[in-house]
Amino acid sequence: MIPQSSLRPAPRVTPAPHLSHAERTAFAREVARLAVRSLHAELCLYPKPGLVSPVDSGSHDDMDAGTFMRSMFSLRHYFRKICLAGWDGAPFAQLKQLGIAAETAMLKATSGINTHRGAIFSLGMLCATAGRARAQGTPMTPAALRAAMLIRWGEELAMHAAPAGAAPSNGLRVAAQYAVSGAREEGALGLPSVFEVGLPAMLASRERGATVTEERVDTLYTLMAHISDSNIYHRAGPHGAQIVREHAQHFLAQGGTANLNWLAHAVDSHRTFVRHRLSPGGAADLLAACCLVQSIAAMDKP
Numbered sequence: 001m002i003p004q005s006s007l008r009p010a011p012r013v014t015p016a017p018h019l020s021h022a023e024r025t026a027f028a029r030e031v032a033r034l035a036v037r038s039l040h041a042e043l044c045l046y047p048k049p050g051l052v053s054p055v056d057s058g059s060h061d062d063m064d065a066g067t068f069m070r071s072m073f074s075l076r077h078y079f080r081k082i083c084l085a086g087w088d089g090a091p092f093a094q095l096k097q098l099g100i101a102a103e104t105a106m107l108k109a110t111s112g113i114n115t116h117r118g119a120i121f122s123l124g125m126l127c128a129t130a131g132r133a134r135a136q137g138t139p140m141t142p143a144a145l146r147a148a149m150l151i152r153w154g155e156e157l158a159m160h161a162a163p164a165g166a167a168p169s170n171g172l173r174v175a176a177q178y179a180v181s182g183a184r185e186e187g188a189l190g191l192p193s194v195f196e197v198g199l200p201a202m203l204a205s206r207e208r209g210a211t212v213t214e215e216r217v218d219t220l221y222t223l224m225a226h227i228s229d230s231n232i233y234h235r236a237g238p239h240g241a242q243i244v245r246e247h248a249q250h251f252l253a254q255g256g257t258a259n260l261n262w263l264a265h266a267v268d269s270h271r272t273f274v275r276h277r278l279s280p281g282g283a284a285d286l287l288a289a290c291c292l293v294q295s296i297a298a299m300d301k302p
């Protein structure tokens with residue numbers, strides 16, 4: 001449930017007409033750069049249980065870091081275009097067309113491998129939201145961004161979560177079989193796992209003086225402990241989901257990266273996940289989304 005206060009429009013600070021065409025273009029280009037950087041930050045993080053990194057391919061035998069780099073490169077224009085569409089207040093149907101074209105570009109770049117389907121959706125919505133917020137002159141704090149997303153697209157995102165006649169997908173199959181939510185519900189609720197789970201964890205680690213790597217590792221494990229990752233259910237059912245949750249909870253209960261042995265613990269869970277072929281791709285996408293919200297919010301700071 002989203003607190004009503006977070007749905008209130010944020011105060012206007014810079015009226016849109018003051019921004020020139022050149023500023024609009026430069027803003028969208030910068031947001032796209034930050035989106036790609038966020039995906040890159042997620043890819044480069046190690047250790048990440050079961051996930052692909054430059055160190056190894058985790059639980060995957062069909063992709064490696066190079067596949068992700070090609071995918072990322074194919075998405076840079078998409079993030080710029082969807083930011084501009086958001087700036088113009090485009091309806092969700094138009095964002096969806098851009099998302100579908102981006103999926104096609106991703107699959108072409110990876111020879112048919114699904115690397116970033118979830119990220120195309122969540123980071124795409126965040127880029128659109130950043131454009132919308134800047135056009136309206138609202139501040140770009142995490143709370144104001146979430147409110148801007150829900151005010152403009154909340155209703156349409158809710159309809160997207162209950163699709164009549166949508167093409168079958170792993171996420172929809174899992175939702176029907178195990179009654180668990182996934183990327184669509186995340187979108188409909190304004191990415192609660194990002195704003196209410198991931199970002200607070202990132203901030204808490206930062207406040208205790210963690211390094212950037214440590215704060216991202218803590219965020220990933222916190223997300224794994226909280227979300228229903230449709231990739232995990234698709235590959236390993238509720239038993240796999242239980243392994244993921246228990247590992248993540250155990251890691252966090254030991255202090256996360258504040259524990260002096262955190263690296264050994266994380267490498268250990270990476271090995272366990274690989275043994276069970278578990279890959280929390282949904283949590284990885286949401287980590288990238290947290291990195292993106294942080295860097296969009298930092299654009300507003302002098």
Ligand SMILES: CC(C)(COP(=O)(O)OP(=O)(O)OC[C@H]1O[C@@H](n2cnc3c(N)ncnc32)[C@H](O[C@H]2O[C@H](COP(=O)(O)OP(=O)(O)OP(=O)(O)O)[C@@H](O)[C@H]2O)[C@@H]1O)[C@@H](O)C(=O)NCCC(=O)NCCS
Binds near residue numbers: 118121124279286
């Ligand atoms: C709304 C869509 C994301 C479609 O979602 P749907 O529910 O239909 O399911 P999927 O097609 O299965 O895609 C969902 C992807 O979202 C990620 N995800 C999973 N759980 C969550 C969660 N709880 N919250 C947020 N995100 C979540 C996940 O993506 C990542 O994992 C993928 C890699 O997984 P992997 O297991 O290796 O690969 P597969 O090939 O899928 O399986 P194997 O057979 O190999 O085992 C990778 O994509 C990561 O990104 C899920 O995969 C959206 O796609 C949609 O509606 N698209 C249309 C375009 C659109 O509307 N755009 C809107 C404007 S932006």
Ligand SMILES: Nc1ncnc2[nH]cnc12
Binds near residue numbers: 043050058281
């Ligand atoms: N690093 C990663 N490894 C596997 N699946 C992912 N989905 C998103 N990021 C991923």
